[in-house]
Amino acid sequence: MGGFFCLRCKERLGAERINTLLEFLNRRVPPILIYKMTKIHFDVIGLGQCSLDFLGRVQAYPKLDQKAELNETLIQGGGPAATALVTLSRLGVSTTFLGRVGNDEHGVKIRDGLEAEGVDCRGLAVDQDGSSQVAFIVVDAAGHRTIFWHRGSARPLADRQVDVSLIAAASVLHLDGLQVEASLAAAQIAREHGVVTVLDGGTFRDGTAELLPLIDHLVVSEKFARQVGGDDLHDTLALLLQYGAKAVTITFGAQGSQTLLAGGSCFNMPAFPVDAIDTTGCGDVFHGAYIYGLLKNWPIPETVRFAAACAALKTRALGGRTAIPTLVETQAFLGKHRDLRPVFL
Numbered sequence: 001m002g003g004f005f006c007l008r009c010k011e012r013l014g015a016e017r018i019n020t021l022l023e024f025l026n027r028r029v030p031p032i033l034i035y036k037m038t039k040i041h042f043d044v045i046g047l048g049q050c051s052l053d054f055l056g057r058v059q060a061y062p063k064l065d066q067k068a069e070l071n072e073t074l075i076q077g078g079g080p081a082a083t084a085l086v087t088l089s090r091l092g093v094s095t096t097f098l099g100r101v102g103n104d105e106h107g108v109k110i111r112d113g114l115e116a117e118g119v120d121c122r123g124l125a126v127d128q129d130g131s132s133q134v135a136f137i138v139v140d141a142a143g144h145r146t147i148f149w150h151r152g153s154a155r156p157l158a159d160r161q162v163d164v165s166l167i168a169a170a171s172v173l174h175l176d177g178l179q180v181e182a183s184l185a186a187a188q189i190a191r192e193h194g195v196v197t198v199l200d201g202g203t204f205r206d207g208t209a210e211l212l213p214l215i216d217h218l219v220v221s222e223k224f225a226r227q228v229g230g231d232d233l234h235d236t237l238a239l240l241l242q243y244g245a246k247a248v249t250i251t252f253g254a255q256g257s258q259t260l261l262a263g264g265s266c267f268n269m270p271a272f273p274v275d276a277i278d279t280t281g282c283g284d285v286f287h288g289a290y291i292y293g294l295l296k297n298w299p300i301p302e303t304v305r306f307a308a309a310c311a312a313l314k315t316r317a318l319g320g321r322t323a324i325p326t327l328v329e330t331q332a333f334l335g336k337h338r339d340l341r342p343v344f345l
């Protein structure tokens with residue numbers, strides 16, 4: 001990755017001055033030319049939500065009005081797009097995150113957590129008058145997580161805050177459906193510049209229907225699938241595929257996932273057997289690893305198998321990010337489970 005240097009003092013320019021310069025250039029110069037001039041390039045851009053997670057492990061989830069001792073606690077950054085980028089970074093991919101935090105201690109921790117993982121944060125804006133998103137997560141002995149969250153009051157990114165040149169130069173744009181206005185703008189830019197788009201559909205919300213026709217790879221939760229379809233899984237996949245994606249996957253936690261490809265083939269990928277300590281962020285990690293397969297041009301069944309392996313390994317420790325595996329760990333794990341493969345229907 002290159003950078004800008006001041007012509008007078010020869011010092012490397014900080015992120016703020018680079019952003020001002022890019023904003024100026026964005027208005028006057030074609031994005032791809034800016035990329036060629038600056039050589040600022042990230043393989044994957046993630047745009048969406050980031051939060052600070054307060055996690056605790058209990059033996060059993062308490063009944064109403066009871067107390068429970070926490071065996072272990074952890075404070076760690078979270079959020080679907082943000083944690084997907086951490087996954088890619090651990091796998092060795094260059095990433096940058098676009099989102100917004102509030103002007104508070106939590107926002108600082110969110111940024112520090114991403115930067116410590118090698119995720120670039122030049123596009124992580126701070127709302128001076130707002131607060132960051134937080135989540136309180138209780139994990140039981142079986143690894144099930146119960147999440148309470150507060151949206152925070154930081155305003156979502158506006159479409160004009162989306163850096164055209166960064167997106168035009170990337171290979172993949174990953175969205176989590178939050179930050180709707182900016183996501184739509186970013187997906188449109190990605191389409192114009194041939195950048196592959198991926199959507200993590202957690203909940204079908206305002207703006208999702210407009211976003212879907214701009215998505216190449218759609219990976220959604222069971223909740224999202226139930227919101228759009230009925231009980232028949234294949235019908236729901238087919239319905240979602242009609243928006244124009246090349247592949248649609250629905251994930252079902254420990255029950256694995258099912259994928260329908262644009263050509264019509266359909267397969268199940270069972271979840272890998274693990275003694276899960278914490279399933280927080282399994283979906284986020286699945287998405288990050290899925291994007292890794294896209295970058296490698298692997299066939300989709302192999303990509304989904306790799307994603308399922310990374311997500312399973314993630315469950316080894318408390319926190320959405322703690323146990324996200326490296327490439328070597330994932331390959332060794334896949335080697336131990338050679339027989340667990342996609343099952344075509």
Ligand SMILES: Nc1ncnc2c1ncn2[C@@H]1O[C@H](COP(=O)(O)OP(=O)(O)OP(=O)(O)O)[C@@H](O)[C@H]1O
Binds near residue numbers: 315
């Ligand atoms: N207990 C588990 N054991 C092994 N693999 C799991 C387990 N839970 C989830 N996974 C893997 O992670 C994938 C995604 O999980 P899940 O369907 O829970 O995502 P999600 O609904 O998007 O949740 P979230 O976004 O909150 O992490 C599953 O398809 C599976 O491959």
Ligand SMILES: [Mg+2]
Binds near residue numbers: 200201221283284
């Ligand atoms: Mg999810």
